[in-house]
Amino acid sequence: MNLEFIDALEEIVEQKGISKDLIFATIEDAMVSAYKKNYANQYTNAQNVKVSINKENGEIKVYAQKVVVDEIFDDITEISLEEAKEINPKYEVDDIVDLEVTPKNFGRVAAQHAKQMVTQRIKESERNIVFQEYKELEFDIITGTILRKDKGLVFVNLGKIEGVIGPNEQMKGEEYKFNEKLKLYVVEVKSTPKGPQVHVSRTHPGLVKRLFEMEVPEIQEGTVEIKSISREAGSRSKIAVFSNDSEIDPMGACVGPKGIRVQAVVNELKNEKIDIIKWSKDPAEFIANSLSPAKVVSVVADEESKSAKVVVDDNQLSLAIGKEGQNVRLAAKLTNWKIDIKSKSQSDQEENLVEETIEDEAIETEE
Structure with missing residues (x-):
């Protein structure tokens, strides 16, 4: 180990963005492994080796660590209090004494052993850095x-x-x-x-949400909220929005001047159609809004079953249902309600049938 090696490590730290302490800890672990493999003897065993590297000049020292005891039972891991005090009078029982046992030419031998471990640890560290960066x-x-x-x-x-x-x-x-x-x-x-x-x-509803957040300053500021999104990617999306400021129109904010904001989202999604819906805490109102662009005559919402019966004018029925049922399907996903749509003539016919049935039952009862 020498200054050139230390300089090379500094360069790795700078280029890879890896902790200098991690690099040196890895090298020290590798040095310990090399020592145990090639030099462990009567002074040390597999448990009490410590390697220290001078981060300034690259000097390596190996130490046998021994516990200070009153009476020695294991020469390899223990040192008497008397011997310890000869090294440093401040040592007491249970202290750890580091005894240098660095072999000649150890740095060259250990460097070969360390190379593979350091390379592997650098790769692991790089992977972890990249993982954390993208996890965010x-x-x-x-x-x-x-x-x-x-x-x-x-x-x-x-x-x-x-x-x-x-x-x-x-x-x-x-x-x-x-x-x-x-x-x-x-x-x-x-x-x-x-x-x-x-x-x-490219299909996740979160993509639509994030695109609107990027384009609409009022959403970034928290004035306008995206309450829910339903999406059939590549075809059509519905997005329900709400304003915390009565003076700001949430739909207008999302559309933007001359439609520039919503058009930017549409362009990114390759001309996917987007319906911007005004959210309401009133389920009936929200359900009616969700069926846009169709105009709704009435909504009867059952909170317990989370189902709603919707009536539209006859000329609005196909628009409310949408091609292959897409509009009502997206509205149901957006509101999280079951939606049953009927035209006004169908609804009136059903009401007439119900009234006739009630009248017939009343006549039968009288008879």
């Missing part, structure tokens, strides 16, 4: 560059690591072209034996 981005947005597609997976460059977009996290109909940059939602960051793994998504 979990449930947030990150920008990735498309690298390749393989067996249904899309691999993206996230900077210091590759991310994976699984089949269920890919937007229907979206093409992933080499070198294309995309905003991604970080679903999970895991530590594995092969290093950190980052799973990202």
